[in-house]
Amino acid sequence: MYQREIYAEAIARIDKRRQLARLTQEQHTDQIRQEFPEAAEIERQLHQTCFSVLQVSRDTDEASRKKRLEDIRKKTETADQMLRIILTENGYPTDYLDVKYTCGICNDSGFSNGIPCECLKREIAKVGAERMNANAMLTLCNFESFSLDYYADLPAEQFTAMQKIFTQCKTYAEQFSPNSPSIFMSGRTGLGKTHLSLAIANVVLEKGWSVIYDSASALIRKIEQEKFSRTPDAQTSDTLGMLLDCDLLIFDDFGTEFDTSFTKSVLYTLFNGRLSNGKPTIISTNLELKDLQERYGDRIVSRLIASCQNMLFYGSDIRFKKWKKQLNQT
Numbered sequence: 001m002y003q004r005e006i007y008a009e010a011i012a013r014i015d016k017r018r019q020l021a022r023l024t025q026e027q028h029t030d031q032i033r034q035e036f037p038e039a040a041e042i043e044r045q046l047h048q049t050c051f052s053v054l055q056v057s058r059d060t061d062e063a064s065r066k067k068r069l070e071d072i073r074k075k076t077e078t079a080d081q082m083l084r085i086i087l088t089e090n091g092y093p094t095d096y097l098d099v100k101y102t103c104g105i106c107n108d109s110g111f112s113n114g115i116p117c118e119c120l121k122r123e124i125a126k127v128g129a130e131r132m133n134a135n136a137m138l139t140l141c142n143f144e145s146f147s148l149d150y151y152a153d154l155p156a157e158q159f160t161a162m163q164k165i166f167t168q169c170k171t172y173a174e175q176f177s178p179n180s181p182s183i184f185m186s187g188r189t190g191l192g193k194t195h196l197s198l199a200i201a202n203v204v205l206e207k208g209w210s211v212i213y214d215s216a217s218a219l220i221r222k223i224e225q226e227k228f229s230r231t232p233d234a235q236t237s238d239t240l241g242m243l244l245d246c247d248l249l250i251f252d253d254f255g256t257e258f259d260t261s262f263t264k265s266v267l268y269t270l271f272n273g274r275l276s277n278g279k280p281t282i283i284s285t286n287l288e289l290k291d292l293q294e295r296y297g298d299r300i301v302s303r304l305i306a307s308c309q310n311m312l313f314y315g316s317d318i319r320f321k322k323w324k325k326q327l328n329q330t
């Protein structure tokens with residue numbers, strides 16, 4: 001995916017917002033003009049006043065010019081007040097005739113004082129994330145499709161722990177903000193770590209935040225291809241940049257990627273970058289803590305664990321239980 005395509009798409013979305021805001025304002029104005037002839041009359045006067053300002057500016061006598069401008073200002077203010085009275089008396093909000101932009105900083109132009117506005121940066125991150133997630137199985141995993149029944153034969157203490165994890169994940173998703181804490185999920189394979197992280201992704205995406213999720217090995221492979229590939233297509237993508245920028249990164253199956261010095265340096269850049277900027281990441285792993293420390297060294301692993309909310313998953317392989325249940329039903 002070309003970075004410039006992502007940029008162009010983000011700009012196009014913001015343009016659309018601006019057009020929609022202006023169109024809505026025009027529709028509101030037309031509607032009010034038709035409904036209330038007196039409002040139309042006030043508008044005509046306001047228009048006339050703008051014209052007078054031009055004439056007054058040609059007045060060479062400074063004192064008279066100041067006085068005439070002050071008169072115009074008062075007239076405009078009164079007309080504006082009358083217009084708002086008509087609106088409120090008829091049950092419309094006072095700002096019904098204003099243009100309502102989504103972003104008040106750049107008025108949906110994407111730029112403020114010549115530099116890209118925060119809203120444009122957010123949109124770029126969002127488009128990038130959407131493109132990366134296009135192939136994933138997001139729709140299947142949500143909180144409704146997660147069943148605690150599969151954990152029912154666990155010892156009471158472990159079942160309670162799983163119940164708690166489920167509730168924590170749900171609350172996390174509902175209260176998500178770009179300053180939310182990171183989560184470290186560990187436990188054997190097939191215990192629901194991926195399911196719950198994708199369920200969180202679903203809710204967070206719906207709220208309009210940018211989320212990227214994939215397995216550690218797939219993400220590292222992409223970064224590696226971009227770094228070493230000679231094709232222009234790969235070179236213009238910036239997966240690492242997108243992983244650093246997105247509001248929530250879900251880094252699934254940490255520990256399954258190839259253990260090379262390149263991988264280590266990418267992981268260090270990634271985790272360190274996100275932790276330093278206070279950006280939340282959900283990391284899941286099937287490996288035990290000591291194995292992770294052995295592979296990546298204490299430097300990365302300790303910092304990760306210390307800065308995350310830790311969730312230890314219990315149970316026997318849920319996928320196996322689901323499969324058995326399906327067999328029994330047929």
Ligand SMILES: [Zn+2]
Binds near residue numbers: 106
């Ligand atoms: Zn903006």
